[in-house]
Amino acid sequence: MIIAQITDLHVRPPGRFAYDRVNTNAMLKAAVDALMRLERRPDVVLASGDLTDCGLADEYVALRELLAPLSMPVYLVPGNHDRRENMRAVFQADGYLPADGEFLHYVIDDHPVRLIGLDTVVPGEGHGLMCLRRLNWLETQLARAPGEPTVIFMHHPPFLTGLADMDRINCRGGDSMADIVARFPNVERVLCGHHHRPIQARWAGTLASVSPSTAHQVALDLKPDNSPTMFNLEPPAYQLHVWSPYSGLVSHTAYVGDYGGPYPFVLDPDYPGHGADNAAPAEAAE
Ligand SMILES: [Fe+2]
Ligand SMILES: [Fe+2]
Numbered sequence: 001m002i003i004a005q006i007t008d009l010h011v012r013p014p015g016r017f018a019y020d021r022v023n024t025n026a027m028l029k030a031a032v033d034a035l036m037r038l039e040r041r042p043d044v045v046l047a048s049g050d051l052t053d054c055g056l057a058d059e060y061v062a063l064r065e066l067l068a069p070l071s072m073p074v075y076l077v078p079g080n081h082d083r084r085e086n087m088r089a090v091f092q093a094d095g096y097l098p099a100d101g102e103f104l105h106y107v108i109d110d111h112p113v114r115l116i117g118l119d120t121v122v123p124g125e126g127h128g129l130m131c132l133r134r135l136n137w138l139e140t141q142l143a144r145a146p147g148e149p150t151v152i153f154m155h156h157p158p159f160l161t162g163l164a165d166m167d168r169i170n171c172r173g174g175d176s177m178a179d180i181v182a183r184f185p186n187v188e189r190v191l192c193g194h195h196h197r198p199i200q201a202r203w204a205g206t207l208a209s210v211s212p213s214t215a216h217q218v219a220l221d222l223k224p225d226n227s228p229t230m231f232n233l234e235p236p237a238y239q240l241h242v243w244s245p246y247s248g249l250v251s252h253t254a255y256v257g258d259y260g261g262p263y264p265f266v267l268d269p270d271y272p273g274h275g276a277d278n279a280a281p282a283e284a285a286e
Pocket of ligand 2: 080194195
């Protein structure tokens, strides 16, 4: 099973750019095209929040059109740039979002890997939260299938990354969530967005990670006082998390765009192993 992760799409109304600079809609279209060109297509696509830039109804309509070419199921969770009510209005018909209740969290049991989407949004705030209600919900869902390989996906990372200004708006309640997740060794991965960079950490007895954005990236600045966070236009990317019962979940980052190649590995005559297959046994023994 291949799980594609796209994140921080920051879709705008048609014709408008994010921060007056980033054509996020065109960049999402390029990412969707890249996914559909893969010779081995993903089985599902997860989008881990900041689906739109401002949570506007027009942005969700544009998002729906941009995602339409994907032939596999697509599962969305909101981020701090989203608005639950507008997201729900446009995507409710897909059938996996809860019909009522405050949070847009859910479990997908249709695949070899169980998928748990978490809603970490605090309306009007940049940071996220796993509050008591959400922690209890997560614990209940994990306890229902403790033997199933499981991926949790969410917008705000519940762990610290060293990107100090972003860490200030990460997922609060992360330690409480870690206490729960650590009791379920079947959690293969906690997949996040929000930080717009490729980041991995050992956390709660599993691996937690952040995928780069399909649009702009957060500048890498590990100074303790790195405020304000700046963005740049490093290559847009998505991740492929490949599951097999033999090797578990293995994750790859793929860049969207043409960077040259593919080229064949034609070995230089000076390469140490060049011609090794034809080396005479006597020579090899010297
Ligand atoms: Fe974002
Ligand atoms: Fe975010």
